[in-house]
Amino acid sequence: MCAKLEKQDTDKITYEGLLQGNKDWVAETLKEDPTFFARLSAGQAPPVLWIGCSDSRVPANQITNTMPGDIFVHRNIANVVTHTDMNLLSVLDYSVNVLKVKHIIVCGHYGCGGVNAALGDKQVGLIDNWLRNIKDVIRMHDREMQTIKDPVKRSNRLVELNAIEGAANVMSTSIVQNAWASGQELAVHAWVYSLETGLIKDLQVSASGPEDISPVFKMQAQK
Template identity: 35%
Template sequence: MIDQFLEGNKIFIEKDYKENREHYLSLSRSQSPKTLWIGCADSRVAPERITNANAGEIFIHRNIANVVPVHDWNFASVLEYAVAHLKVHNIVICGHSECGGIKALDKDMPDSYIPLWLNNAIEAKTRVDARLPPPKTTEEAKQRLTEMEKENVHLQIEHLRTYPLVKKAESEGKVKIYGLYYILETGILEEIK
């Protein structure tokens, strides 16, 4: 696999880096992304690919189920750096279809860490289950999953707004917060209101 990555890097250098050398050289000196992207670690949902963004345009934090944990130093340091130092103008939380993390909310898992992490998303399941009857068909089960994935984006935006630096930046009009949802089956990225 490493050989494949190194070969891929050679292709990147020939097809992209050399053609955009000045852009990459400027990125070697500093970065000024306009957006902090909080997304799922799912390998099928690469932010730069699904948005056609260039290197340096998005500051990215990814984890299982695009969670915004309320008490996590790793996340908080990324958030603080993005808002206070990089001065991003936008914060995006992006969920996606067929999210394994959200599917796991319905499972009793023997794992040590994943269930603890997913406690940050369990309220999304609770909210959807309060709105929808238990699914009776495959289609209803798929719709419930989609609702949970989208509700999780809303929940994580609520978590994001508990951070004082986000509250302040948003109230001063320095930051806008967006929820997005990526549909694997179609490639479509849609805004969640």
């Protein structure tokens, strides 16, 4: 797979071309593995839930070298995790309680347009209300952010903090806490992907039990 698409290459992508690309992919896949789709259609049991950014340059399977069926994916602008997002909570609940995933990864990426927009004061549109969640991250880490003067480093650090806070928000949900209380094997992690190098940075923020979360968010187990 090409690492970078030039503008003239993306201009050649057409509606019909997408359908033909699908046919070509199916033919090539069946050539390599005649039973691939039969096995894929039998069901899914992915061990990982990926909460990432909607950015088209950050596809979970490709950058982790995994196959369809390996990762359950939820994506939104700037990989925001908030307790009022019923879409995300529904995905999280299904992943934990039905699919029984073992790892939940919140992955941001350097150069994130949503993060950069949150750092500014220009109105973009409806998304400004969504980006308020990232501005809250800035407020929570205001002292550190104020010390970073370089705009690129400031953006990169906010990308990291946004992923860290997102992972913390996942950990504090009743969904994850109830899973831990029942003894379910489940870990939550924060990562950042670099578009420039293709490498993932583990932010070393992981939790595998209620002892790893802030006491203010701990809940009593359901009886």
